[in-house]
Amino acid sequence: MLEILDVPNAHNDGLILAESLWAAGLNTRAVRALLANGELVRIRRGVYSLGATWRGANSDDQYRLFVRATVVTAEQPLLLSHLSAAALHNLPIIGPWPKVVHAINNDTAGGSSARFTTSHRSVVEPEPVTINGCAATTLARTLIDVAATSSFLVGVTMMDHALRLEGERAENERRKGVAGAPALSKEDLYAELAIVHPRRGGPKVRRVIDFSTLLSANPGESMSRVRMHELGFEIPELQVRFVVQGRDYWVDFYWPGVRKIGEFDGKIKYTRGATLGDRHPGDVVIAEKNRENLLRPEVLSFDRWDWDTAFSPRLFYEFMIQHDVPRA
Structure with missing residues (x-):
């Protein structure tokens, strides 16, 4: 039913105004039917989005749509x-x-x-x-x-x-x-x-x-550093370079006093984003493992943690203690 909409004119970067629906010949009953079957989603009164657009958006994009819809209706x-x-x-x-x-x-x-x-x-x-x-x-x-x-x-x-x-x-x-x-x-x-x-x-x-610092490569690294600070652990050096077999390798965290490397292992690198690029996730996993194998002989320990661990103060504290991260 929405094919009758003139999409370039009716859509406002993901928002559809009620006026566009009426101009396309839809009445209240037709709009209710579109809402019921999920073809439309009401963001604010008088402002809609295509159901597929809304469902395909992450929470950041959905909130941005809500913000813009509120501006439009203010x-x-x-x-x-x-x-x-x-x-x-x-x-x-x-x-x-x-x-x-x-x-x-x-x-x-x-x-x-x-x-x-x-x-x-x-x-x-x-x-x-x-x-x-x-x-x-x-x-x-x-x-x-x-x-x-x-x-x-x-x-x-x-x-x-x-x-x-x-x-x-x-x-x-x-x-x-x-x-x-x-x-x-x-x-x-x-x-x-x-x-x-x-x-x-x-x-x-x-x-x-x-x-704050410009050396945190992603929100997971920022969160990890905040947790270390809040839980009383030593703040490590960030984005430290190691030269192994003539090649440069950069690590997220390094505690020089105990020669420990720490890495935030975000799942995004295996699913999407700049790290994955056009490579298969399995290839990225193998490359990360090979990189770790090269770096391990350069230090005394190499530890990884994920988002769920860093997000929970309790889990992160237990992880830091178990892996002998120095206290501040």
Whole structure:
């Protein structure tokens, strides 16, 4: 039934407005039928998505669709902030996304919550950027707001990710001879913190900036490092190079005092992502095993852990103790 829709005009990067359905000749009864059989999914009143699009999206993409749908249906323009702005900036989150959309609104009395929107007051009026047609706080401001209002784990994970990607972007532009913007740095974040001067959470933000690094290659490594810190283990050196048989090998974590290598073994490398590329997952597993076999003689121990282990403080503590990771 949805074939009658003029897809290029009716779809807004995954969103379908009710007006497009009516213009295509569908009535309320027809839309209800599409919802019932799963061809359509209602995201917000008056905003829909194709069922296949919604079901094929991960939780990050689903929350982004919800955020954009809320912007489309808002009575007044929204300046997205906090975790909602983070989602549009494609920052990773550990744990679930919120059920509401966060926005800056200085007309509210001390911040307010509605059914789908949570409004925040700001000491300093944010400078907006436009992402997918939505106004949002800048990357630096977003990181400060998230660090002030979220857990240490969420703040560090997002900040690590942003610093790494910004560093990679600037380096790629330099190699291509492109005069791009300087990479976002920790100094920029300290300066942004001084400007924003949040009413609450300022000291926590500073701790997040202090702890953050561009050397964490993925959220799993960031989470592992936060767990080590919280559980009282020695923070290892990151992305350490070993030269074996004339070749360079980089490891996630290295404790030089006990000559121990540690690696976060994310399942994503065996299913999708840059590590897999166009190779078969089995080939990646064999390559990882061969790499480990080359590195083991260079150290006293080589340990791997996965997402489930790092996500659980109890499991991670037990793993660290069992494998003699030094305490701080």
